C-alpha cells in the first residue's frame with residue numbers, strides 16, 4: 001500500500017506490478033501437471049510436467065490484457081445468453097478449463113432449469129475464445145487456428161466426450177450428465193485492437209482427437225524435458241520462445257554476438273549440411289522474390305479496395321519528420337538563450353570532396369555494422 005507523506009506530486013503508480021502479481025497467483029501459473037493449454041510446445045510441456053522452475057519471466061503484459069478481455073467477454077455471455085463457461089474437464093493424464101460449452105436441446109433438458117442456456121445449439125459445441133493483435137489478424141482470417149490451438153481444443157472436446165465435466169464443487173450437476181457426444185469445435189477470434197471477431201468451426205470426431213492424444217502421450221513418455229523436441233525455432237525467430245518461461249533452460253543464457261540457435265550446430269559436417277541447405281533455399285526464393293517485385297510494380301497506383309478475395313490498402317508515403325533547426329534557433333533566441341553552434345558535418349564533407357581531399361574517418365567501436373552471411377561456391381582445384 002502506498003502512503004502519501006508530503007505534498008510532492010507523486011508519479012501515478014503503474015498498474016502492471018499489480019497485474020503481474022495477480023497473474024502469477026492464477027491457478028494456471030502455478031500448475032505443475034500438464035494442462036491442455038500447455039500443449040503449445042512439446043519441450044515446454046515437458047518442463048511443466050517435470051515440475052521444473054521457470055527460468056525467465058518473459059513479457060506478460062499482452063497475455064494479461066488478453067486474459068482480462070477473455071474473462072469479461074465470457075462473463076457477459078454467461079449473463080446474457082446463459083452460456084456454460086470456464087468449466088473443468090480432466091482425466092488421469094490431462095486437464096483443462098473449457099471456455100464455453102454449447103449444449104443441444106436434448107442435453108440441456110437434462111439440467112435443472114436455472115442451468116440451461118437460453119438458446120440450445122444444433123449439436124454439442126466446445127468453444128474457445130482467442131484474442132489476437134491486428135498484427136496477427138490477417139494470418140488468423142486467412143489460415144485460422146494454429147496447429148497448437150486446434151490440439152488444445154481437441155483435447156478439451158475429447159475430455160468432455162470421454163469423461164464429461166469434472167466432478168468437482170460448483171459443477172456437480174454438469175458432471176452428472178456424464179460423457180457427452182461433442183459434435184463440433186468452434187474458435188472465436190477477437191481482435192484486441194479493433195474489436196473485430198472471426199469464427200472458425202470444425203466437426204469433432206474421436207479420430208481427429210487421436211493425434212492430439214498421441215502428442216500428449218509422447219510428452220508424458222519422455223524421461224526428461226530435454227528428450228522432447230523444441231516445437232518452435234527459438235528466441236528472435238518466435239514470439240512464443242521470446243516470452244517462454246523456460247527460454248534459458250531450453251536455449252541457454254544469451255551470449256553477446258551469437259544467436260541462440262547456433263548451439264544446435266555441433267560440428268563441421270552439420271555446418272556443411274546447413275550451408276548446402278541455405279544455398280538451396282536461397283535459390284528457390286530468388287524467382288519468388290523477383291516475381292513479388294514485379295507484382296508490386298504492377299499494382300502501384302491501384303485504388304484501395306476489395307479485389308476478389310483480397311483487400312488492398314496502402315500505408316506510408318507521408319513526409320518524414322525532421323528536426324526544424326531554424327524554428328529551434330528562433331525559440332532559443334526568443335527565450336534569450338545562446339543558440340548552440342556545432343560543426344556542420346555535411347557542409348564540411350562537401351567542401352573537402354570539392355577540394356579533392358579525402359574525408360577523414362575514425363572507427364566507432366560502440367556501433368557495429370550488421371553481420372551478413374556470405375556463401376560462395378567452393379573452388380574446385
Ligand code: SF4
Pocket residue numbers: 041042043044230231232233234235240241242244245246247250251
Ligand atoms: S523456448 Fe521455445 S522451443 Fe523452448 S520450450 Fe520455450 S517455446 Fe518451446
